[in-house]
Amino acid sequence: MRYWNQELWRLAGLVIVLGLAGWVIDAPGFGIALGLAIYLAIHLQRLRSLYRWLTRHPHDEPPAASGIWGELFDKLYKYQKAQRITQKRLRDTLKRIQDSSEAMSDSVVMLDRRGDLEWWNSAAERMLGLKASHDRGQHITNLVRDPRFIDYLNTRDYQEPLTLTSPIDERRVLQFQITLYGDDERLLMARDITRLHRLEQMRRDFVANVSHELRTPLTVLAGYLETYIDNADQLPSRMARGLQQMQSQTLRMQNLVNDLLLLSRLEIDQRTDDSVPVDVGDMLEAIRNDAESLSGGHHHLSVDIDDVGALMGNEKELHSAISNLTVNAVRYAGEGCHITLRWRQYGDNACIEVEDDGEGIDPVHIPRLTERFYRVDKGRSTSTGGTGLGLAIVKHVLLRHDAHLEIDSHPGQGACFRCVFPPERVTPAQSIPRIQEA
Structure with missing residues (x-):
């Protein structure tokens, strides 16, 4: 601010002096114009020096100047110096990141928001066959053309990895994982899991x-x-x-x-190809009857059916999965408990629930319940005759039907095992084939 005030006083002094000189010769306007022209010429010369410095020798010392121009040159030089230091630091950081990525055995591929290739490490060249000479800027689906990968990329649900064979070597099995970052950009990693x-x-x-x-x-x-x-x-x-x-x-x-x-x-067999419309109500009634025989009158079982429709799937597998959940409830909920089999709408999806008001499960065990042979209470499970595979079977049946299992439970508050099916698995009940009576 000090230099700006000095510049204003310098301009005012020059105009006043030359204006008075012009008044002496009876031409004050000429004197003022001459003062402004001299002032403008000085600043144009300084501006020319600034332009030549920035365009020809930006890394050299700035031109010598005083006043506001000297302050401006000094600040621009300090700003450029700070920018050069920042850019060098960023380049060094980027180089370290690239060097560390090069040292990785996993493929690392950077995609822009459209899915075009921006950068990749050498492992990606070996696993995916990428070539720096002509693949940069190509869309990733032009090189990895498996329909499952295209669906995985477009659905934008990257919580679970995708396992596929390598696009250049069918003997190699790769696990793909995508992570969103920055401005809707994506980081694709591929790991060799052949062994x-x-x-x-x-x-x-x-x-x-x-x-x-x-x-x-x-x-x-x-x-x-x-x-x-x-x-x-x-x-x-x-x-x-x-x-x-x-x-x-x-x-x-x-x-x-x-x-x-x-x-x-x-x-x-990860997917079922023999899907038919399944009457969930009839299936749950049959499971309830079997569970009542197993219970021997020690539990209260009921079926609650909403007008959701039929479920497309393999009836034998679905029966096995829901039966496993129901048998578990009979075995572990405790005598005198009420067990409800329910078919209802669940948001945009549909679900089959097996709910009881029994002893419940500590949430610490829930993430491992679908593991083979995992038992919450080993002694009690052995005495009840369970194999420890029921929930693992449920998990794989649901995977084959594009569904997933949700478990809500706390000690003393019962348990709810919820099989959630996507809307495309539900059809109108009228589509179920019926046997006409004679």
Whole structure:
């Protein structure tokens, strides 16, 4: 501000002096005009120096000047110097980020808001076949053309990763994960999980093969035990109790083998291709009748059906999933509890709920309930005859039907297991085929 006031006083002094000189010769206007012209010429010269400095030698020291121009040159030079330091720091940071990304074994691809390729590391070239010479600026779907990846990119729901084969090597399995950042830009990461995929496939094959091989000897054992028990009066009395326990454990092993085989099949076939309209009301009534037989009158079971429509899916698999949830409620909710099977609208979706007012579950266990053989209370679960695979089967059945499982529970407040289905899985009830009576 001090230099600005000085400049105003300098202009006023020049105009007054030359105006008085012009008044002496009877031409005050000429003197004032001459003063303004001199002042303008000085500032044009300073402006020319500023322009030459910024365009030709911006990194050199600024031109020598005094007053407001000297202050302006000094501030511009300090600002440029600070900007150069900031830019260098940013370049160094960007280089470190790029170097660290280059050192990663996972692919890293930066996409703009339209999905066009901006930058990628060398791992992306090996896994995805990207070439810097001609792929920069291409849309990612021009290079990764799998329909599942295109749906994953467009749905913008990136909570779960996507597993696909590599677009350049079918023997390699990749796991894709997208993260949103900045101005709706996306960071795509791809991880090679070929080894894990093979190990998982070996595990599935091992479980399926062993379970299949165990089925025959267990059937033989069960048959002989049933024969011995039917003729128990011909055997020593002390063997009767042992036969009953052997039959109980054989039955438990048969149930375990059957659940393992079912789970293996569900894991291998991720989607169901035999969807038909399922009357959920009839299915829930059948499950309730079976659960009442298991309960033996120790629980109150009811069915609540809203006018939602029919559910498109595999009726056998859906029956198995909801039956597992209901049997769990009968086994673990506690005697005298009320269990409700419900089919209703749930926001824009539809859901089947199995709700009880029993003992409830500590929320700390909920994230792990769908793991194989995970038990909240191991002693009680063993005594009830459960295999520990029921909720894992439920999870995979729902995945095959584009659905998911939600669990709400607290100790002493009961539990609600909610199977949420997308709206495209629901059809009008009139679409269910009916057998006409004669």
